[in-house]
Amino acid sequence: MGVKQNTKSLSVRGGQMADTFYQLKVLTGREMAEAKVTPFAEKLVQQNEFPLKPHSLEVFQLNIGKLCNQTCLHCHVDAGPDKKRENMSRADLETCLRIIKEVPDIKMVDITGGAPEMHPDFRWFVQECRKLGKEVLNRCNLTIIMANEKYRDLPEFFRDNQVHLVSSLPFYSKKRTDKQRGDGVFDDSIAALKLLNEVGYGQEGSGLVLDLVYNPVGAFLPAGQEVLEPQFKSQLKRKYDIVFNNLFAITNLPINRFLEYLIESDNYKDYMETLLEAYNPSTVTGIMCRSMISVSWDGYMYDCDFNQMLELKIDSPGCTHINDFDVDKLLSREIIVNQHCYGCTAGAGSSCGGEVV
Numbered sequence: 001m002g003v004k005q006n007t008k009s010l011s012v013r014g015g016q017m018a019d020t021f022y023q024l025k026v027l028t029g030r031e032m033a034e035a036k037v038t039p040f041a042e043k044l045v046q047q048n049e050f051p052l053k054p055h056s057l058e059v060f061q062l063n064i065g066k067l068c069n070q071t072c073l074h075c076h077v078d079a080g081p082d083k084k085r086e087n088m089s090r091a092d093l094e095t096c097l098r099i100i101k102e103v104p105d106i107k108m109v110d111i112t113g114g115a116p117e118m119h120p121d122f123r124w125f126v127q128e129c130r131k132l133g134k135e136v137l138n139r140c141n142l143t144i145i146m147a148n149e150k151y152r153d154l155p156e157f158f159r160d161n162q163v164h165l166v167s168s169l170p171f172y173s174k175k176r177t178d179k180q181r182g183d184g185v186f187d188d189s190i191a192a193l194k195l196l197n198e199v200g201y202g203q204e205g206s207g208l209v210l211d212l213v214y215n216p217v218g219a220f221l222p223a224g225q226e227v228l229e230p231q232f233k234s235q236l237k238r239k240y241d242i243v244f245n246n247l248f249a250i251t252n253l254p255i256n257r258f259l260e261y262l263i264e265s266d267n268y269k270d271y272m273e274t275l276l277e278a279y280n281p282s283t284v285t286g287i288m289c290r291s292m293i294s295v296s297w298d299g300y301m302y303d304c305d306f307n308q309m310l311e312l313k314i315d316s317p318g319c320t321h322i323n324d325f326d327v328d329k330l331l332s333r334e335i336i337v338n339q340h341c342y343g344c345t346a347g348a349g350s351s352c353g354g355e356v357v
Contacts, residue, residue, distance in 0.1 A: 009071065009080040010257060017260045018078075020311040026263070027254065027339040037276050040341045047281050051334035052290070057327060059292035060100055061110035061305060061352070064088050064122065066297065068114040069147045072168075072181045076309050078256045079114040086114075092299040093125050095322045101132050103327055110292075110352065112139040112305065117151060130161050137164040139352075143185055145192040155192075159199045159208060166248065166352075167193075168213045172235040180217045193242045202244040211246045213354075219267035221278060221347055222249035225355050248354025251275075253306050253343035275342035283349030286356035289335050295322060303335045305352065306343075312336045 010018040017023065028039075044050035065087035068079035100106055109129045116122055116138060129136050138158070145154050158165060169189055170180045177186035193210075200206035212232065216222050229247035236242040252258045254271060262268040289303040293314070299322045302308035313320050315336055319329040349356030 009066075009082055010078045010260065012080075012082045017256075017263075020309070023255060023259060024310060024312075024338065026259065026268075037272050037339065037342075040337050040339055043279060043281075043345075044284065044337065047284065049284050052284070052337055054290050054331055054333065054335060056291045057103065057105050057293060057331060059108045059110050059288070060096070060103075060106045060295070061112065061292055062088070062096055062295040063112050063297055063305065063308060064093075064114070064116045064119045064125070066114045067118045068141070069118070069144055070115070070141060070182055070185065073179075073257060073261060075257045076253055076255050076306060077112075077114065078309070083114065086297045087119055088121075088297045088299070090121055092322060093121055095299070095325075096295065097125070097128050097132070099322060099325050100129060100134055105327075106134065108135045108137055110137045110139070112352075115141055115144045117144050117154060123157060126157075126161055126163060135164060136161065137166060140165050140167045142167045142169070142189040142192040145195060146188040152195075155195045155199045155201070158196070159201070162207070164209045164211075165196070165201060166211045166213060168215065169193075169232075170215055170217055172232055172239070176217050180215070190240050190242065193236075193244070194240070197242060202242075204243075209246075210244045211248055212244050213248045213250055215250055215252055219262055219265065219271045219274075221251055221274060222350075224348060225249045246354070249348075249350070250352075250354060251343045251346055251350035253340050255306060255309055255340050272339070272342070275346045278346035279342060280345055280347060280349060280357065283345040283356050286351075287341075287344050287349065288351035288353070288356075289344075293330060299323065301325075301330075304344075306340055307336055310338070310340070312338070 041050055044052055066077055066079045066083035067087060071080040100109060126136050144151050170177045174186040196210055201208040202210040214222055214228055225247055228249055232247050254262055262271050294302045294305045294308050296308050300320055301314045303314055316329050316333040318324060319326045344350050
């Protein structure tokens, strides 16, 4: 990719890109005007979808913390081993549990990070969510299982609590995976996948769901899931005897460390033009912000995980923090959009669950 892999988060390294206001300035700045990238809101106006409104609240997603054992090049969260302060308090986790219990329409609790498993209350929180009868989806980077003996029993914990796992694997080759996520990541990911398979994950009839996520390594859009999934399944089975359920193809959004890469590699303008050209109006109905709330480690609410990372708090006066949670206000809000939203509406669409159409 021609860009040196950093081992520290943006916030620790400092500089302009660590400032979300600066990122938003880049997204809407002069370079975009020269590239004639239409404001995303205008696209919605053209199809009578502005302001964008939610239609339900089925997914309660929380970023439990930004602490992670990896520092990936494409990370939109800017997570890493140095992000030790950004961890959700026990009090806020208990508030989340109260909300999850009191809102019957919430079907899924989507836990992300960082490496959420590194949070000291992670296992307790998962167990409490399962006691409430909610589906728990955990975004596991796989390598955490191999990082330390204290995490080696995670496959059994996931199995015992019927946790739905979604895990990143940029490619089925060592070179391309390590290029994006760091040296040794591929080998550790394969070892972790084998342990998950051993306890039943991905195995037919087990009920233990193991989905993989593909993110492009460079400044291009992912191929369709219907093309990539058979390739991944064939190669992983043939080379490593690994099985999984579904492959999600997710577009890299131009924020945080991926935005830094785009600018440093002189790909930013071309990438934004590519997203614009691939805009698909039929994706708007199913984009994730219309059926979810995303909660940050400090308890503030956002329309999606990407808005969270740009610090674009939810547009619901008097109801921006979980302490003031009001489902009626949230369902009547207007969803905040900006140029990064082109990433979720390009091609077949992109969300935390892969394609949307």
